Amino acid sequence: MKVIGTVHRTLLSYYLFLLLLIIWEIAPRLGLVSDVFVPPFSRIVSAGVDLGLTNILLYISISLKRVFVGFALATVIALPGGFILAGAFPKLAVFLQPLTRFLSSIPPFILFPVFVIIIGIGEGGIYTVIFWSSFWPILFTTIAGIEHVDPLLIRSAKSMNAGKLEIFVKIVLPAASPTLLTGLRTGLNMSFFMLIGSESMGADSGLGWMIHNAQSMGFIERIYLGAVMVAGVGLALNYVLEYLESSVLYWRQAPEAQQKAAA
Template sequence: MIGTLWDLLADGTLLIHIKASLLRALLGFVLAAVIGIPLGFFLGGWFKLFERIVTPVLRLLAEVNPFSLFPVFILIFGIGEISKVSMIFWVCLWPILLNTITGVQHVDGLLVKSARSMGVRAVDMFFKVVLPAASPGIFHGLKTSCNTAFFMLIAAEMIGASSGLGWLVFNAQNNYQIPKLFATTVTISVLGLSLNYLFTELEKRIINWKENAPEY
């Protein structure tokens, strides 16, 4: 297996498929973050009544098995890149959106009242009070979505793809290339762990106020 892995790295095959998978996962993840985070702030902070009404629907959609939606996405978008990115967008959106809503809702009301009593402007209130206080929940959603996006993509690439780690696994399985199958599986696991570690370190650096906050 190690020899096969080295051969795939040496001839550049593995890097090509890693690049294809990461680009698809990144595009779906970024689209979900761009839509999910602002929508989470609106629902959790400004439209609380509307949020109480739609949250059960959102949680129901989040519980839908994404694998059962494969035929729907393929029927709508075909078997090209759009359907794969749409699948990633779907599975990433719900953790980001729901965790952002939860993070905004758990912002300490005393912080907001104190900022208002000091005459803090609405823009400063958002960037200096609400956003930092809600950031742990947001990062939890981003980290969950990142892991989900990558492993979901592997399944999506097994349908109608010609590149990517999922296709590489599927191709090796169909051709009974067991060493290549195990080498690709190990690569997927290492990438998944690396992405999780990356987000954990990023969270520590950005939300360092949690570690430095005094305890009473």
């Protein structure tokens, strides 16, 4: 019974998901919805089999490569930029705030034609959209994380004759790391979501292109297949980010673990 209870608790969060799949399969077959527009889930699986595992992995790998390249470029620029603005030039950060807020409010898809004119059709425009989408949340959370570090910690470190580099590594970075990781997580999620739209406008491969091509050709099952693939990859990325965040911020869980051990 104890094993059954453990399995039940483990699968509890998946019951609703399984129920959704069952309803998705049964509703079109019972005529509750049109199977032309909402095909049964088994037909989606069949479309995936027809597409082939090789093609599925190829589309996913192409899209993930674009996501990680654009996200990496945004991270390399936004993280140091946030550190510099918040740590070394806080007045400059305040001065630039209206401009950065204005620029970040512009949807990337509106700028896509401009990116195409400047950079050209192809991978450059897609990378720029992804870069633009992830740059701003990373920059803003980095600035906020540095600004909200307790000044008392910094003054205490200075009173112990700690250098600037030592203060940054041992005080500022650990204190701001939860906010920094939240910004990175938000930036990566935004990169992935913007990728699908940008691929549908300026790509000849990838998940977004597959969905757009299926829509143009009238392949309804493949449209749903693309949506399921996008959701699956997004869910996998979210789990990876949660694992990395818990690994990096393991010290935040230490008090809870000690309390459980004491109990």
